[in-house]
Amino acid sequence: MKKLFAILLLIGISGTLAWLVWFRPMTGEEEEKKPEALVPVHVTKIGRATVRRYVTAFGVIEPEPTASSRLAVSIPGVITQVHCIEGQRVESGAVLFELDGRASEVAVRFAQKTVERQRKLAETDGTSLKALQEAEQLWSAARTQQELLQVRSPISGTVSKLNVRAGEAADLSTVLAEVVDLERLVATLNVPGESIELLKVGQTVEIVRTDATHQPTLSLFYVGRQIDPKTGSGLARARVPVGLGLSPGQFVKTRIVSEERANRLVVPLSSVARDPSGADYIALVEGDKAVLKPVHVGLRDGNQIEVEGEGIDADKTVVTEGAYGLIMAQQFATHIQVINE
Numbered sequence: 001m002k003k004l005f006a007i008l009l010l011i012g013i014s015g016t017l018a019w020l021v022w023f024r025p026m027t028g029e030e031e032e033k034k035p036e037a038l039v040p041v042h043v044t045k046i047g048r049a050t051v052r053r054y055v056t057a058f059g060v061i062e063p064e065p066t067a068s069s070r071l072a073v074s075i076p077g078v079i080t081q082v083h084c085i086e087g088q089r090v091e092s093g094a095v096l097f098e099l100d101g102r103a104s105e106v107a108v109r110f111a112q113k114t115v116e117r118q119r120k121l122a123e124t125d126g127t128s129l130k131a132l133q134e135a136e137q138l139w140s141a142a143r144t145q146q147e148l149l150q151v152r153s154p155i156s157g158t159v160s161k162l163n164v165r166a167g168e169a170a171d172l173s174t175v176l177a178e179v180v181d182l183e184r185l186v187a188t189l190n191v192p193g194e195s196i197e198l199l200k201v202g203q204t205v206e207i208v209r210t211d212a213t214h215q216p217t218l219s220l221f222y223v224g225r226q227i228d229p230k231t232g233s234g235l236a237r238a239r240v241p242v243g244l245g246l247s248p249g250q251f252v253k254t255r256i257v258s259e260e261r262a263n264r265l266v267v268p269l270s271s272v273a274r275d276p277s278g279a280d281y282i283a284l285v286e287g288d289k290a291v292l293k294p295v296h297v298g299l300r301d302g303n304q305i306e307v308e309g310e311g312i313d314a315d316k317t318v319v320t321e322g323a324y325g326l327i328m329a330q331q332f333a334t335h336i337q338v339i340n341e
Contacts, residue, residue, distance in 0.1 A: 038337040041322035043285055048314050049266045051301040053259035054206075055198055059189035061240065061250040067184035068248075069155050071176045073099060074148040078169050079176075086162045090153045090179060097151035097164070097176055104146040111139035157181035160248065180248055185240040187218055187252060193227040196234035198258040205238040207246075208253045216244045220256065259299070265312060266304040270320045272297060273327040281327045282307065285317040289333045290326050 077099035084096045118132040161178040164170060187207075191199065205218040218238035227234050236256075240246055271282050272295065280297050283290040298306030319326060319336070326334055 038335050039290070039322060039326065040339050041283075041290065041326070041336045042320045043317050043338050044268060044271075044320050046307075046312065046314050046316050046318050047266050047304075048263050049301075049304065050260060050262045051264050051266060051299040051304070051306050052257050052261075053198075053299050053301075054255040055191060055195040055258045056253070056255050057189040057191045057236065058251070058253055059187050061185055061246045061248055061252060062188050063180045063182075063248055064184045064186055067155070067157070067181040068160075069153070069157075069179050071096065071151055071153070071179065072172060072174060073097075073151060073170045073176065074172075075099070075145070076169070076171045077149065079164050079166055082162070082164070082166050084159045084162065084177065086159055088159045090157065090159060092153060092156045094153050095150045096153055096159075099149040099151075099170070101146060101149045104142070104149055108139070108142040108146050111135070111142040115139045151176060153179050155179060155181055182247070183242045185246060185248065186221075187238045187240055187246075187254065189236045189238065189254060189256075190231065190233040191236050191256075193232045193234055195258070196223070196225065196227065196236075199223045199236055199256060204257040206255050206257070207244075208255060216241075216246075218254075261299060261306065264298065264306045265308060265314060266301075267307050267318050268320050269300070269303055269305050271318050271323050272305060272307065273324040275327060282309075282312070283319040283323045283326045283334075284311070285319065285336065285338070286333075288335055290319050290323075290336045291333050292327060 079097055080100050081098040082096070083094070083098075084090060090096065115132075115135045115138075118135045122129070122132050157179045158181075159177055160180045162176075164174065164176050170176060187205065189205075199220060201220055201223060203220045205220055206215045207218065209215060218240055220236055220238050222235075222237040224235040238254075246252070267282060272280055273282075274280050280295050281292050282295050284293050285291075293309055293311055295307040295309035295312060298308070300306075322336075326336075
């Protein structure tokens with residue numbers, strides 16, 4: 001019985017081996033080699049553009065030092081007439097306020113009559129030259145005092161604030177009104193201390209507006225070099241062109257063009273990735289493959305960045321979305337499927 005079982009087992013093993021050798025279906029080389037998976041990517045062209053370095057600064061719109069004035073009386077009194085309203089344009093020398101001048105008028109008339117009397121007496125040698133001169137000086141002082149009852153604008157501009165009304169008393173500390181020349185405004189900017197050395201007179205200042213596509217531009221005319229130890233910032237000023245619609249007291253966010261490089265090769269930010277060693281790469285499209293190319297990156301301007309490197313030229317196709325995965329995989333050339341141009 002045992003002998004029969006051994007014979008049957010031997011026959012079974014022999015048959016299995018014969019089937020594997022002679023009858024098993026042969027697998028083709030093409031079937032054994034699985035096709036390489038295509039990596040889907042987005043691509044674009046390498047371009048040329050002017051790239052800029054920016055310094056961000058916050059500030060406030062103010063009049064130039066000589067473009068605003070606070071009006072006050074020269075002698076205490078009661079305001080009897082107001083010749084202006086807020087928002088009114090006034091010229092230099094225009095009378096804006098008048099004080100009660102009844103007492104002054106009496107003093108002027110009295111001094112005038114005194115002078116007239118002394119002059120008549122002088123014709124008949126009835127008075128001295130000294131008495132006549134003293135009378136004339138008193139008359140001149142009375143007229144000067146009368147003129148002080150009128151408050152005039154020292155500059156041409158717009159009445160930005162009116163603080164008193166007719167019938168109110170005013171002393172030497174009372175600010176009657178403020179006049180501002182709206183055509184002579186500046187932006188006073190607080191610049192981070194580490195960036196102040198990048199600024200120069202004449203550089204362009206862009207006012208950042210989130211609700212408008214047009215960014216108004218100014219020009220730096222002053223750059224301070226002292227850093228405030230409390231805030232860690234320096235001071236810069238830019239002149240505001242007429243017609244921008246900016247007003248005194250308005251806060252602004254700006255970016256100052258501290259460097260500009262023309263005709264530089266640029267790619268989207270998504271095209272550049274840094275590998276674990278710290279090297280930067282982009283993936284150029286060559287045929288149906290993405291080939292890794294090391295690059296040196298420069299200025300970042302918005303959503304694009306300056307690049308340079310061997311074999312990097314304008315109008316070559318570069319991977320955008322998907323580039324990070326290719327570069328992290330560190331395969332020199334990878335088959336890709338472009339899903340947009």
